[in-house]
Amino acid sequence: MDPVVRFRSAVSLLGRFPALAGVDLDVARGEAVLVQGPNGAGKTTLLRACAGLVGIASGEVEVLGCDLRRHRRAVRRRVGLLGHAGFLYDDLTVLDNLRFSARAAGRADGDARGALARLGLDGRLADVVVAKLSAGQRRRVAIAAVVARRPELWLLDEPHAGLDSAGRDLLDSLVREAVLAGGTVLIASHEVERAGALASRTVTMAGGRIHPAAVREAAVVA
Numbered sequence: 001m002d003p004v005v006r007f008r009s010a011v012s013l014l015g016r017f018p019a020l021a022g023v024d025l026d027v028a029r030g031e032a033v034l035v036q037g038p039n040g041a042g043k044t045t046l047l048r049a050c051a052g053l054v055g056i057a058s059g060e061v062e063v064l065g066c067d068l069r070r071h072r073r074a075v076r077r078r079v080g081l082l083g084h085a086g087f088l089y090d091d092l093t094v095l096d097n098l099r100f101s102a103r104a105a106g107r108a109d110g111d112a113r114g115a116l117a118r119l120g121l122d123g124r125l126a127d128v129v130v131a132k133l134s135a136g137q138r139r140r141v142a143i144a145a146v147v148a149r150r151p152e153l154w155l156l157d158e159p160h161a162g163l164d165s166a167g168r169d170l171l172d173s174l175v176r177e178a179v180l181a182g183g184t185v186l187i188a189s190h191e192v193e194r195a196g197a198l199a200s201r202t203v204t205m206a207g208g209r210i211h212p213a214a215v216r217e218a219a220v221v222a
Contacts, residue, residue, distance in 0.1 A: 002065065004029050004153055004184040005050060010059035012049055019045035021208030022059065032175060032185040034195050037205035043188035044083070046205065047155040050186060051081040064152055077105045080151030082159055086142030090131035094121055094141050097130055098148045105149035115148035119170065135162050143171060154178055154185040160194055172198060 005027035012020035019042050027033050035043050048054045050063050052072035061068040066075040081087070088097050098112035116122045119140045125133075130141060139162040146154065154175070160168050175185055175198045189195035196202055204211050 003027055003062075004031075004064055005186065006060070006062040007046075007049075008060040010049070010061050011057045012045055012054050013057045014045070014054075018057075018208050019054075020049065020056075023205075023208070023210055024212075025203070025210050027184060027186060029184055030179060030182055031201065032179050032187065032199045034192070034199035034202040035186065035188045035205050035210075036190070036192050036196075036202060041205040042208040043205055044157055045208075047081060047083075047157050047186060047188055050075075050153065050155050051079050052076050053081070077149075078151060079153045079155055080105075080146035080149045081155040081157070082142055082146050083157050084161075086138055087145065088130050088138065088142060091129060093127050093129055094133070094144075095126045097141060098144055101145035102148040105151070107148060107150055111150055112148045115144040118147055118174070119144040136164055136167065139163055140167060143174070147174060152183060154183060156185065156187045156189075158189055158191075159187060160189070160191055168194070 003026040005025060007023045007025040010020050010023040011018055023046065035046060037043055045054060049056065049061060049068065052068055052075045056069045063075045064078050068075065092100065095112065095116060098115055099109055102108065102112040116126055121140060121144055125137065130138060133141065159171055163171060178185055187195050187199060
């Protein structure tokens with residue numbers, strides 16, 4: 001079976017700086033992989049590359065069968081990226097943000113409403129403009145926006161940041177459900193113990209590269 005994510009000597013430049021400096025990585029369908037490493041290691045750029053949001057200067061990158069050196073836009077409807085900023089529109093309501101996210105991925109309004117309920121955002125919060133939410137509520141909306149897309153590949157950048165205990169537990173449940181349903185999850189996090197419990201494999205990234213010697217297999221906690 002072909003991997004969902006395949007990097008071969010991949011280089012991505014931020015200006016002249018190689019944020020990815022020759023990455024090799026395979027992620028199989030149904031895997032949850034944790035990418036750990038120091039600040040500036042290239043973890044965020046790796047996830048953004050998988051989402052087709054940054055260019056590949058050299059090497060090979062295929063995600064969900066799409067050659068991202070040639071067709072970066074082709075993969076965008078099929079992935080869900082949870083970034084630091086959350087990709088939300090402050091002047092739209094919570095529900096309208098989720099509708100926008102769902103439609104961008106070719107999903108229906110029912111997927112938006114389902115994500116709203118799954119993240120506990122239905123009721124009075126649904127019609128609140130995002131700009132008026134607390135940081136923790138915004139984070140829940142950002143997660144709901146990913147859920148509404150029903151992605152084949154989940155790309156989670158520090159996903160537990162800004163969440164309370166209940167929110168963290170809910171996120172963990174969503175990740176496990178996605179994997180059980182045959183989805184693939186790539187997590188970048190400094191919270192190795194928490195995120196590692198969700199992953200079947202941990203890889204270490206530094207200096208824009210993934211270090212094969214620092215790959216750890218781990219059983220996913222049910």
